[in-house]
Amino acid sequence: MNEQLVVLLTYFVLTVFIGFEVISKVPTILHTPLMSGTNAIHGIILVGALLIAASVQTPVEIILGFAAVLLATINVVGGFVVTDRMLEMFKDRQHVGADGSGRKAGKEQ
Amino acid sequence: MTITTALVYLLAAIFFILGLHFLSSPKVARRGNWMAAIGMILAVGWTVVVLYQSFTPAGIAICVAGITVGGIIGTVAARKVKMTAMPQMVALFNGVGGGAAALVAVSELLKVVGKRPDLQVGLPDVFAIIIGGISFAGSMMAFAKLQELMTGSPITFPGQHIVNGLIALAILTVAGVLLAMTGSVVLLIVLLILALTLGVMFVLPIGGADMPVVISLLNACTGLAVAASGFAFNNFALIVAGTLVGASGTLLTRLMSAAMGRSLANVLFGAVGQLQQGSAGEHSGVQGRIARSSTAEDIGMLLAYSRFVIIVPGYGLAVAQAQHALRELVDTLEKRGVEVAYAIHPVAGRMPGHMNVLLAEAHVPYEQLKELDEINGEFKRADVALVVGANDVVNPAARNSPGSDIYGMPILNADQARNVVFLKRSMRPGFAGIDNELFYDSRTIMLFGDAKESLTELVSAVKAA
Numbered sequence: 111m112n113e114q115l116v117v118l119l120t121y122f123v124l125t126v127f128i129g130f131e132v133i134s135k136v137p138t139i140l141h142t143p144l145m146s147g148t149n150a151i152h153g154i155i156l157v158g159a160l161l162i163a164a165s166v167q168t169p170v171e172i173i174l175g176f177a178a179v180l181l182a183t184i185n186v187v188g189g190f191v192v193t194d195r196m197l198e199m200f201k202d203r204q205h206v207g208a209d210g211s212g213r214k215a216g217k218e219q
Numbered sequence: 220m221t222i223t224t225a226l227v228y229l230l231a232a233i234f235f236i237l238g239l240h241f242l243s244s245p246k247v248a249r250r251g252n253w254m255a256a257i258g259m260i261l262a263v264g265w266t267v268v269v270l271y272q273s274f275t276p277a278g279i280a281i282c283v284a285g286i287t288v289g290g291i292i293g294t295v296a297a298r299k300v301k302m303t304a305m306p307q308m309v310a311l312f313n314g315v316g317g318g319a320a321a322l323v324a325v326s327e328l329l330k331v332v333g334k335r336p337d338l339q340v341g342l343p344d345v346f347a348i349i350i351g352g353i354s355f356a357g358s359m360m361a362f363a364k365l366q367e368l369m370t371g372s373p374i375t376f377p378g379q380h381i382v383n384g385l386i387a388l389a390i391l392t393v394a395g396v397l398l399a400m401t402g403s404v405v406l407l408i409v410l411l412i413l414a415l416t417l418g419v420m421f422v423l424p425i426g427g428a429d430m431p432v433v434i435s436l437l438n439a440c441t442g443l444a445v446a447a448s449g450f451a452f453n454n455f456a457l458i459v460a461g462t463l464v465g466a467s468g469t470l471l472t473r474l475m476s477a478a479m480g481r482s483l484a485n486v487l488f489g490a491v492g493q494l495q496q497g498s499a500g501e502h503s504g505v506q507g508r509i510a511r512s513s514t515a516e517d518i519g520m521l522l523a524y525s526r527f528v529i530i531v532p533g534y535g536l537a538v539a540q541a542q543h544a545l546r547e548l549v550d551t552l553e554k555r556g557v558e559v560a561y562a563i564h565p566v567a568g569r570m571p572g573h574m575n576v577l578l579a580e581a582h583v584p585y586e587q588l589k590e591l592d593e594i595n596g597e598f599k600r601a602d603v604a605l606v607v608g609a610n611d612v613v614n615p616a617a618r619n620s621p622g623s624d625i626y627g628m629p630i631l632n633a634d635q636a637r638n639v640v641f642l643k644r645s646m647r648p649g650f651a652g653i654d655n656e657l658f659y660d661s662r663t664i665m666l667f668g669d670a671k672e673s674l675t676e677l678v679s680a681v682k683a684a
Contacts, residue, residue, distance in 0.1 A: 151463060165274070200245040
């Protein structure tokens with residue numbers, strides 16, 4: 111085991127703790143957006159896809175590279191757009207009274 | 220990795236974590252999603268800048284084409300999807316991410332074909348191929364089940380666990396050979412195919428009602444596959460982002476299993492939800508007892524003169540697209556001064572938090588949505604528990620009959636309300652395939668029919684009362 115691997119492992123372990131800490135604070139009501147939002151975040155595999163796609167030469171590399179970039183982009187773009195759409199629905203009721211009786215916003219449509 | 224690259228990736232990681240942090244409140248959650256998106260643009264944009272010198276002509280072509288086409292597909296799909304179809308959309312996006320991770324790892328290992336791969340790159344890449352492949356195929360199966368391209372009930376055959384075990388063993392063997400001896404194109408292809416097969420086989424025996432657990436778990440899988448890629452590339456942006464998703468998926472998987480009162484192993488391997496023979500008798504259930512049904516006029520009268528009504532929405536509500544009709548009924552009741560709350564079971568719907576999204580779409584204020592722990596004490600003072608398209612989440616068998624498949628699942632105490640009204644299409648049992656005692660209780664009234672039509676009739680009945 112070399113130094114580089116130890117550093118990477120450190121990132122990994124610390125992120126596990128941060129992840130559990132941050133995500134356990136997300137309320138149940140937002141679990142679907144949480145899931146689609148984190149979905150978009152793992153679209154960072156697009157970075158990996160670009161790293162292999164940049165220097166392709168053989169037909170096999172080209173096909174694999176293209177498929178990887180395509181799939182990763184669908185993941186990123188779709189994930190963020192759909193999460194935004196959902197969160198927009200939650201946001202448009204922030205003016206409602208705390209008792210839930212006065213529905214001032216939310217009358218649109 | 221240069222200092223600048225490392226700093227840009229660090230910034231991206233900060234944006235991801237802050238983005239998730241903002242998801243802790245509905246008011247600022249949208250901003251959080253934007254922050255995560257900015258982090259993503261930073262990381263991807265800077266990667267393109269760094270790679271600028273090394274692009275081959277073909278490389279430029281496939282990157283531009285892939286991002287353009289992928290961007291269009293992603294945007295259109297995300298804009299068009301109905302909120303009821305959100306679980307399958309999320310499964311799809313999750314699957315393509317896992318697929319991308321597997322393909323990236325395959326490409327990496329193709330570069331060292333004929334040699335024994337360096338363990339530090341080879342091990343994470345093999346892991347990414349296996350987990351990414353399982354995640355891709357599993358997500359596609361989940362998509363097919365949720366989209367009803369195939370049956371949503373468990374598909375089982377004798378010796379299933381043994382077959383799956385053998386596939387898993389074959390995967391480990393091929394992976395071992397790849398790492399210990401030499402990488403070859405054939406071995407890589409075999410490994411990928413085996414992983415895809417296991418993904419399909421693993422979701423086959425899982426029923427539609429258990430999808431919240433499966434989707435969460437596959438989400439965690441893709442995250443870990445991406446994190447593994449980060450180890451192979453020596454890239455901490457991938458590690459941090461992938462691990463955050465892994466943590467989130469793991470947490471949600473645990474929450475969802477707990478909400479069903481079952482262990483993860485039972486959800487994955489129990490094949491719960493197969494229709495038991497002889498349980499499909501229409502309008503007369505166990506021991507030939509008859510459930511009491513009534514008309515919309517009578518029930519409308521009951522609701523109109525109640526003081527406190529608790530609504531228990533289930534997936535049937537979403538299937539009937541009746542969220543807006545329900546909201547109209549609640550509005551009508553509130554105008555008469557009736558207090559109304561929604562009781563949301565954690566697994567109402569097909570993914571974690573799904574019902575909240577569906578009701579938010581119908582402009583139900585989120586303050587009215589009560590979680591299980593919050594509302595369960597309130598049922599005692601409720602005049603009516605109105606159960607719309609739900610069944611298993613209010614089934615007292617979860618409390619009382621140890622032999623039942625759903626025994627131990629935390630349920631909403633609808634049976635403690637003074638009256639219970641079920642809006643149902645028929646007496647068919649819920650997804651768990653279990654009859655519900657509560658249907659035959661003396662305080663229970665059934666209103667049969669399509670949920671949307673029933674709710675619309677109730678609105679007129681309440682107005683007339």
